[in-house]
Amino acid sequence: MDGNGRWSEQKGKHRVFGHKHGVKALRKAIVFAAEQKIQALTIFAFSSENWKRPEEEVNMLMELFFTVLGGEVKTLHKNNIKLNIIGDIASFSDRLQKKIHAAHLLTANNTGLALNVAANYGGRWDITNATRQIAQQAVDGSLNVEDINEALLTQTLSLSELPDIDLMIRTGGDYRISNFLLWQLAYAELYFTDTLWPDFDAQSFQLAVDAFKSKERRFGQTSAQITS
Numbered sequence: 730m731d732g733n734g735r736w737s738e739q740k741g742k743h744r745v746f747g748h749k750h751g752v753k754a755l756r757k758a759i760v761f762a763a764e765q766k767i768q769a770l771t772i773f774a775f776s777s778e779n780w781k782r783p784e785e786e787v788n789m790l791m792e793l794f795f796t797v798l799g800g801e802v803k804t805l806h807k808n809n810i811k812l813n814i815i816g817d818i819a820s821f822s823d824r825l826q827k828k829i830h831a832a833h834l835l836t837a838n839n840t841g842l843a844l845n846v847a848a849n850y851g852g853r854w855d856i857t858n859a860t861r862q863i864a865q866q867a868v869d870g871s872l873n874v875e876d877i878n879e880a881l882l883t884q885t886l887s888l889s890e891l892p893d894i895d896l897m898i899r900t901g902g903d904y905r906i907s908n909f910l911l912w913q914l915a916y917a918e919l920y921f922t923d924t925l926w927p928d929f930d931a932q933s934f935q936l937a938v939d940a941f942k943s944k945e946r947r948f949g950q951t952s953a954q955i956t957s
C-alpha cells in the first residue's frame with residue numbers, strides 16, 4: 730500500500746490525510762477480495778524499517794492502526810473474515826498487542842477471506858525468526874539437521890497455513906519488493922502500478938487480477954509441458 734504520503738502532498742495536505750484515505754482504499758480492497766472469493770489477502774501496513782520515519786508519523790500510524798483495528802474487527806468478523814497480524818508485534822504497545830490478540834481470538838475460526846496484515850514485518854525478519862526456531866529445535870534434540878528442508882522452513886514462516894502467493898501488487902510507482910514476503914513470493918506474479926494507494930479501487934484491483942490471469946505460470950517447466 731504505497732503512496733499515501735505523495736497523495737496527500739499532491740493535495741497540499743498533511744501526510745496523515747493520505748494515511749486516513751489509505752484506510753478507505755483498504756476497506757475497498759477487502760470488499761473486492763471477499764466478493765471475488767480470493768482465498769487470502771495480505772497487506773503491508775508497516776515495515777520493520779518504517780520505525781525510521783519521523784516520530785510524529787510513527788505515532789500517528791500506531792494510533793491509526795489501534796483505532797482502525799478496534800473499529801473494524803466486528804465488521805470483519807460478521808463477514809466471516811479471519812484476521813491475522815503478522816510481524817514482530819512484541820515491539821508494539823501493550824494496548825495495541827492486546828487489541829491484536831483479541832482480534833485473532835475473535836476471528837480465528839472464520840472460514841472466509843484470510844486477511845493478513847503485515848505490521849512491523851520484514852521478510853528478512855521472518856526468515857531469521859524461523860531460522861532461530863529451527864536452530865533451537867536442533868539444539869534441543871527434537872530435530873535432526875538432515876530434516877531441515879524447504880517444507881520445514883515454509884511451515885515455520887509467517888502465513889504457513891496458506892498456499893504460496895499468486896500475485897503481489899505494489900502501488901505508488903516503485904519497482905521494489907522492499908523486504909516484503911521474500912520467501913513466500915518466490916513464484917508470485919509481480920504487478921506494479923503508478924496509482925497511489927488511496928486511489929486504488931475495485932477497478933484498479935480488477936486490472937491487476939486480469940493481468941495476473943493473462944500470465945502463463947510455468948514454475949520452471951516449459952510452455953509446452955504445461956499446456957499439453
Ligand code: IPE
Pocket residue numbers: 730731732733734735736751774775776779790901926
Ligand atoms: C504507504 O504510504 C503507507 C505506509 C508505509 C504506512 P507512504 O507513507 O509510504 O507514502 P509515500 O511513499 O510517502 O507516498
Ligand code: MG
Pocket residue numbers: 731732901
Ligand atoms: Mg512509501
